[in-house]
Amino acid sequence: MKIPFGDLKRQYDQLREPIDRATQEVYSSGWFVLGQHVQRFEAEFATYCGAMHGVGVGSGTEAIHLALLACGVEPGDEVITVSNTCVPTLSAISFAGAVPVFVDIDETTYTIDPARIEERITSKTKAIVPVHLYGQCADMDPILEIANRYGLVVVEDCAQATGAKYKGRMAGTMGHAGAFSFYPSKNLGAFGDGGLVLTNNATIADRVTKLRNYGQEKRYYHAIKGFNSRLDELQAAILSAKLPYLDQWNDRRRQIASRYDQAFSSLNVVCPVEAPDRVHVYHLYVIRVPQREQFQAFLAEKGIGTIIHYPVPVHLQASYSEYRDQGTYLPITEQQRRDIISLPLYPELTDDEVDYIIHTVVQAMTASSAIADC
Numbered sequence: 001m002k003i004p005f006g007d008l009k010r011q012y013d014q015l016r017e018p019i020d021r022a023t024q025e026v027y028s029s030g031w032f033v034l035g036q037h038v039q040r041f042e043a044e045f046a047t048y049c050g051a052m053h054g055v056g057v058g059s060g061t062e063a064i065h066l067a068l069l070a071c072g073v074e075p076g077d078e079v080i081t082v083s084n085t086c087v088p089t090l091s092a093i094s095f096a097g098a099v100p101v102f103v104d105i106d107e108t109t110y111t112i113d114p115a116r117i118e119e120r121i122t123s124k125t126k127a128i129v130p131v132h133l134y135g136q137c138a139d140m141d142p143i144l145e146i147a148n149r150y151g152l153v154v155v156e157d158c159a160q161a162t163g164a165k166y167k168g169r170m171a172g173t174m175g176h177a178g179a180f181s182f183y184p185s186k187n188l189g190a191f192g193d194g195g196l197v198l199t200n201n202a203t204i205a206d207r208v209t210k211l212r213n214y215g216q217e218k219r220y221y222h223a224i225k226g227f228n229s230r231l232d233e234l235q236a237a238i239l240s241a242k243l244p245y246l247d248q249w250n251d252r253r254r255q256i257a258s259r260y261d262q263a264f265s266s267l268n269v270v271c272p273v274e275a276p277d278r279v280h281v282y283h284l285y286v287i288r289v290p291q292r293e294q295f296q297a298f299l300a301e302k303g304i305g306t307i308i309h310y311p312v313p314v315h316l317q318a319s320y321s322e323y324r325d326q327g328t329y330l331p332i333t334e335q336q337r338r339d340i341i342s343l344p345l346y347p348e349l350t351d352d353e354v355d356y357i358i359h360t361v362v363q364a365m366t367a368s369s370a371i372a373d374c
């Protein structure tokens with residue numbers, strides 16, 4: 001069997017008819033940027049999440065960037081976040097001219113450890129960007145409590161957590177703003193780049209609406225300096241066609257995750273932990289194994305694609321080397337990157353494929369414990 005790490009063709013094959021209909025509508029409308037499809041998707045997505053406003057933007061990176069600006073983050077401000085994330089979280093903070101301050105992660109959920117936030121707060125701290133990594137929300141209540149006490153803004157990075165919940169609340173609705181990505185491989189993916197800022201605050205929504213469109217207030221009247229960062233009509237139409245399926249896709253992800261959890265429970269594998277009050281949507285199924293390189297090679301030989309998310313935390317990237325010394329605060333981040341590995345997990349995997357992945361992981365682990373026992 002050959003099982004790629006991801007396969008976006010499968011979803012299109014299932015939804016060819018509604019997606020083709022939606023895109024045809026855009027072609028024949030003759031209107032391609034900021035029209036009725038974007039408006040409709042913004043409303044649908046905000047309703048799905050139970051928030052007041054959704055503002056479509058060009059990408060998830062831009063969603064974080066514009067949300068930070070709209071929340072008043074200025075050059076030189078410090079923004080607290082994690083190093084164990086996809087680099088775009090940091091691209092957005094850098095775009096805003098802000099200085100990232102890294103906090104270590106919780107060892108079981110891989111999300112920001114709220115107990116380590118306060119020691120990193122200074123007079124320059126303006127915002128916290130918790131990342132709902134791999135599909136699970138960060139522990140938001142203590143984060144919000146600290147933010148409230150210090151007067152900080154909270155922008156949730158929800159790029160990997162569309163549809164995830166924390167104590168019954170949807171990802172993206174707990175902070176001042178939530179930033180979503182519709183990059184094709186995300187749980188709700190477009191056919192190109194796309195993103196959205198979710199907020200219950202009308203002023204923030206209004207600022208993002210201007211910022212994404214050259215700072216324009218009404219046509220050719222520019223209230224503030226802005227950018228070009230818009231969700232386009234085609235992507236919005238595709239996203240509207242897909243949104244009704246998001247919950248069932250996330251359920252299927254959870255079902256596969258639970259099969260993996262059970263099958264690997266007796267192996268020397270650390271499985272993802274879903275915290276009791278959270279609904280994990282398994283954007284990624286990340287395990288920790290000893291001898292990762294051999295494990296990955298074994299699976300590759302058996303036709304199973306795997307990826308490391310992420311091999312190099314941001315503070316150890318060449319592009320962010322000025323923050324390397326913050327590593328002293330990040331022992332867990334630096335440790336876990338050595339043995340994490342992501343298995344294929346997407347709604348379109350067949351039961352046979354899931355069986356094959358399980359069988360192969362069991363085989364790999366039994367082989368490796370035989371090596372370790374010698």
Ligand SMILES: *Cc1c(COP(=O)(O)O)cnc(C)c1O
Pocket residue numbers: 059060061062085086088089131133157159160180181182183193194195
């Ligand atoms: C994908 C991702 C982003 C960026 O989204 P884009 O749409 O690719 O710009 C930001 N943060 C995290 C955690 C992501 O996974």
